[in-house]
Amino acid sequence: MKTYSIVLAGSLVAIAAMALMAGSISGKQAEKEAINTSPVVKETGFESKNEEWARYFPRQYDSWKKTKNSDTIDDMLAKKPQLAILWAGYGFAKDYNAPRGHYYALQDNINTLRTGAPTGPDTGPMPTACWTCKSPDVPRVMAEEGENEFFTGSWARLGDQIVNSIGCADCHDSKTATLKITRPHLLRGLEASGTKLADITHQEMRSLVCAQCHVEYYFKPTDYTDAAGQAKNAKVVTLPWAEGLSGEEMEVYYDGYGFSDWTHKISKTPMLKAQHPGYELYKTGIHARRGVACADCHMPYRREGAVKYSDHNVGNPLDNIAVTCLTCHRESEEEFKTVVKQKFARKEQLEKLAMDNLGKAHLEAGKAWESGAGEAEMEEVLQLIRSGQWLWDYAIASHGSFYHAPEETLRLLSVANERALQARLKLVAVLAGHGIFGYEAPDFSSKEKAQQLAGVPLADLVNEKMTFKATLVKEWEETALKEGRLHPDARKGMSDYSSYKNK
Numbered sequence: 030m031k032t033y034s035i036v037l038a039g040s041l042v043a044i045a046a047m048a049l050m051a052g053s054i055s056g057k058q059a060e061k062e063a064i065n066t067s068p069v070v071k072e073t074g075f076e077s078k079n080e081e082w083a084r085y086f087p088r089q090y091d092s093w094k095k096t097k098n099s100d101t102i103d104d105m106l107a108k109k110p111q112l113a114i115l116w117a118g119y120g121f122a123k124d125y126n127a128p129r130g131h132y133y134a135l136q137d138n139i140n141t142l143r144t145g146a147p148t149g150p151d152t153g154p155m156p157t158a159c160w161t162c163k164s165p166d167v168p169r170v171m172a173e174e175g176e177n178e179f180f181t182g183s184w185a186r187l188g189d190q191i192v193n194s195i196g197c198a199d200c201h202d203s204k205t206a207t208l209k210i211t212r213p214h215l216l217r218g219l220e221a222s223g224t225k226l227a228d229i230t231h232q233e234m235r236s237l238v239c240a241q242c243h244v245e246y247y248f249k250p251t252d253y254t255d256a257a258g259q260a261k262n263a264k265v266v267t268l269p270w271a272e273g274l275s276g277e278e279m280e281v282y283y284d285g286y287g288f289s290d291w292t293h294k295i296s297k298t299p300m301l302k303a304q305h306p307g308y309e310l311y312k313t314g315i316h317a318r319r320g321v322a323c324a325d326c327h328m329p330y331r332r333e334g335a336v337k338y339s340d341h342n343v344g345n346p347l348d349n350i351a352v353t354c355l356t357c358h359r360e361s362e363e364e365f366k367t368v369v370k371q372k373f374a375r376k377e378q379l380e381k382l383a384m385d386n387l388g389k390a391h392l393e394a395g396k397a398w399e400s401g402a403g404e405a406e407m408e409e410v411l412q413l414i415r416s417g418q419w420l421w422d423y424a425i426a427s428h429g430s431f432y433h434a435p436e437e438t439l440r441l442l443s444v445a446n447e448r449a450l451q452a453r454l455k456l457v458a459v460l461a462g463h464g465i466f467g468y469e470a471p472d473f474s475s476k477e478k479a480q481q482l483a484g485v486p487l488a489d490l491v492n493e494k495m496t497f498k499a500t501l502v503k504e505w506e507e508t509a510l511k512e513g514r515l516h517p518d519a520r521k522g523m524s525d526y527s528s529y530k531n532k
């Protein structure tokens with residue numbers, strides 16, 4: 030990493046010099062000053078306000094701000110109603126959308142029905158850990174409070190602190206502007222999986238900054254004593270990497286100490302929820318093996334006159350095939366779009382089979398309990414459901430896996446489907462033992478039907494959320510503006526869509 034700092038410091042000066050020659054941005058006085066001095070955004074700590082970085086790095090800032098254009102809501106529960114059955118009893122059955130631009134990370138965290146409708150700093154269903162991957166205010170608050178202290182209390186406690194969406198200080202050092210891992214959980218995860226931090230290369234950093242968030246994690250309960258000598262418990266974001274990064278290895282890790290995220294409402298299975306193991310799956314694909322980094326595809330270089338810079342509008346690489354894929358490949362744009370479409374269609378087909386079978390397994394298990402089945406009879410069934418659903422979720426939760434690692438994604442989906450089918454076969458026998466023959470699970474082919482079966486009180490959740498947004502969320506924003514943590518322009522012109530209002 031050391032060598033890298035030197036390279037970047039040098040290239041910043043070069044970039045600034047080229048910028049001057051280009052002339053097109055001659056008004057940018059601060060950038061000119063950068064010729065003789067490497068610009069320092071902030072001498073110590075973290076500068077969370079993206080606007081403060083803009084005067085030295087206008088191109089990176091302007092392109093970062095374009096993530097604002099990716100604001101369409103893609104309601105996954107409407108598209109794949111099986112999801113509400115698979116997650117019955119868990120927050121994701123309430124609301125789950127495909128990812129949007131980095132500019133909206135914080136808004137989506139506040140808008141999702143999963144974070145509930147707190148009425149004050151100590152209420153609501155979620156811990157502070159839910160902010161971890163949404164904002165450069167996170168490393169700032171960790172530095173100010175301490176990491177365990179950050180991970181203590183309810184999500185709402187930090188509502189007026191975590192106010193800037195994913196930005197510069199998530200991936201860059203505020204003093205040197207070099208790439209930086211700002212989340213301690215990634216450093217610990219890498220060490221647990223056997224990586225020597227000192228050996229990390231510049232090219233690896235171009236993926237690891239993304240791996241701070243696009244990874245699998247869980248909240249590990251951690252006891253500590255605070256500054257006042259009080260015994261406290263923190264819920265610390267932790268990567269389950271000690272056994273390895275594959276789906277099966279993480280399953281061993283979680284099984285190893287009987288961890289479960291929740292108990293399924295219908296089948297009573299102790300479940301695991303995959304978050305978004307995007308980095309882990311990418312590592313199994315051909316591009317990673319050939320050293321192609323996340324930034325190579327998602328942040329291609331751009332030219333503006335004589336200036337070369339990284340496009341910070343992190344989005345779909347297929348929107349810029351000429352500067353992403355075709356910098357290495359010789360095929361035509363058409364060919365590439367066809368290849369990616371095929372990979373997606375193959376994944377969708379296997380995913381649907383797995384979800385249908387897992388959904389039916391949950392409902393049939395529910396029927397078995399209802400008919401008087403006992404724990405011993407159900408044990409194997411529940412283990413198959415837990416394992417199958419974990420592997421299915423691990424395969425698809427990161428959205429891009431069908432492209433990043435197509436073979437591994439399809440393999441996992443096949444194994445997941447097989448486990449679900451095994452569970453269903455055993456359930457036929459369990460049900461027969463209790464006098465039930467030919468049972469057919471109820472229809473869950475729409476979001477409404479599936480949420481009803483899962484017992485989601487949608488109308489109430491939406492009403493509470495709208496009140497929360499009109500009251501506490503407004504207060505958070507006002508406080509952050511007044512106390513200087515949020516730039517007055519940061520949210521100008523920001524749309525406000527959700528799965529339940531203004532779609």
Ligand code: HEC
Binds near residue numbers: 199241
């Ligand atoms: C601080 C956490 C964080 C970091 C660092 C991060 N991401 Fe993200 N990323 C997110 C979150 C959260 C979302 C979803 C935002 C939403 O839906 O509101 C997201 C969304 C995305 C999307 C979807 C964008 C769209 O418009 O559909 C892509 C692609 C993506 N990230 C790639 C990357 C890449 C590549 C990197 C590294 C260069 C990276 N991310 C670094 C948290 C992060």
Ligand code: HEC
Binds near residue numbers: 083197337
């Ligand atoms: C999700 C992580 C991420 C975020 C957020 C991010 N950057 Fe970057 N940035 C990168 C990566 C990766 C590179 C490529 C670095 C390299 O390989 O030299 C980069 C490169 C740069 C460079 C070096 C010149 C160049 O363009 O390649 C500057 C300067 C920079 N970013 C500034 C910013 C500013 C300003 C912001 C906020 C508006 C920002 N970055 C937000 C990941 C990020």
Ligand code: HEC
Binds near residue numbers: 243307308323369
């Ligand atoms: C070889 C190029 C390539 C590399 C390397 C790559 N991606 Fe992707 N990524 C893609 C393509 C292509 C898609 C599919 C875009 C689509 O069809 O929506 C995608 C999709 C995604 C998505 C889903 C976006 C959405 O809106 O559904 C995320 C998130 C993402 N990538 C993050 C990452 C991260 C993080 C890394 C590194 C760990 C990475 N990508 C490495 C090409 C790449």
Ligand code: HEC
Binds near residue numbers: 316346
């Ligand atoms: C930095 C260079 C680089 C970039 C950028 C890149 N690739 Fe690749 N790609 C490779 C290499 C190297 C291989 C492996 C070739 C081999 O070993 O045969 C590969 C393999 C592939 C393969 C065949 C393997 C498979 O997974 O089926 C496809 C398809 C592919 N790339 C598509 C894309 C697409 C689409 C993009 C843009 C989103 C892209 N590549 C961007 C370097 C790159």
